[in-house]
Amino acid sequence: MNKKIAMINGSLRKGSFNQTILEYIKSGLEAKGYEVTQLDISKLPLMNQDIEFPAPESVSAIREEVKKSVALWIVTPEYNGSVPAPLKNVLDWISRPVDPDVPGAPDFVNGKLVAISGAAGRSGASLVLAELKGLLQxxxxxxxxxxxxISLxxxxxxxGKLILSDEHKKLFDEQINKFIEALNN
Ligand SMILES: Cc1cc2nc3c(=O)[nH]c(=O)nc-3n(C[C@H](O)[C@H](O)[C@H](O)COP(=O)(O)O)c2cc1C
Structure with missing residues (x-):
């Protein structure tokens, strides 16, 4: 069975608090036997239909990782109550055809399971998580x-450093269990 998971951080910030969460979840998945790769979305050009075919190398590299993975896991901050631009950009890229003669998203994107987590201010990332759910659907x-x-x-x-509490860890551990359940169904 394919055990590869691709993770994405919606923040490009060096000291990203979401990166701390991503690494916690990555370790949890690895402890359960999954092989986790974090996608580098920082090199992607902004979506532009003029440069879609042939796809830029950085886009092809991300598509290849998504193709190899059985599921994705996004960890993201909330920007103005919404999806940060670098994250929206990678999702827009993978939503597009690989071949100009074959319309729609490629087969390796359609129906793929995506877990979503995040950290923000008072909202606890609830706005971005709800918006992402609709977008992915x-x-x-x-x-x-x-x-x-979680609320930071x-x-x-x-x-400048996020230390995850036991309560935070419990929340992400529960999500890991739900994710594995969904993968096995
Ligand atoms: C453009 C921008 C908009 C933001 N909007 C929100 C927001 O709507 N809600 C919120 O809780 N935090 C907001 N923030 C603050 C980020 O959530 C906070 O900086 C967080 O630490 C970013 O995540 P990171 O540490 O993983 O980079 C915003 C930050 C930026 C740069």
Whole structure:
């Protein structure tokens, strides 16, 4: 059975708090025998239909990773109550045909399971998680029903470092279990 999972961080920031969460989830998945790769979305050009065919190399590399993976896992901040541009950009790229003569998203995108998690301010990322769920459904992907978002503690902003509490860890552990259940169904 394919055990490859591709993860995406919606933040490009060096000290990203969402990266701390991504790494926690990555370790949890690896402990359960999954092979996890984080996609580098920082090199992707902005979606532009003029440059779709042939696809830029960075786009082909991401498509290849998505193709090899049985599911995706997105961890993201919330920008103005919505999806950060770098994340929307990669989703727009993978939603498009690989071959100009074959319309629609490629088979390796359609129906693919996607878990979504995030960290933000007071909203606990609830706005971006809800928006992403709708977006992924419109892309004919399969968002995991069980999402997990946290409100960033004040100390994270003060120190520049996110230390996950036991409560946070429990939330992501539960999501990992739901994700594995969905993969095995
Ligand atoms: C353009 C922009 C818009 C933002 N809008 C929101 C927002 O709507 N809600 C929120 O909770 N935080 C918002 N933030 C703050 C981010 O959630 C916060 O900086 C967070 O730490 C970013 O995640 P990261 O640490 O993974 O980079 C915004 C930040 C930026 C740069």
């Amino acid at each position: 419109r892309m004919a992907m399969k968002p995991l029903e069980h999402t997990a978002g 503690p004040m100390e994270a902003y003060e120190t």
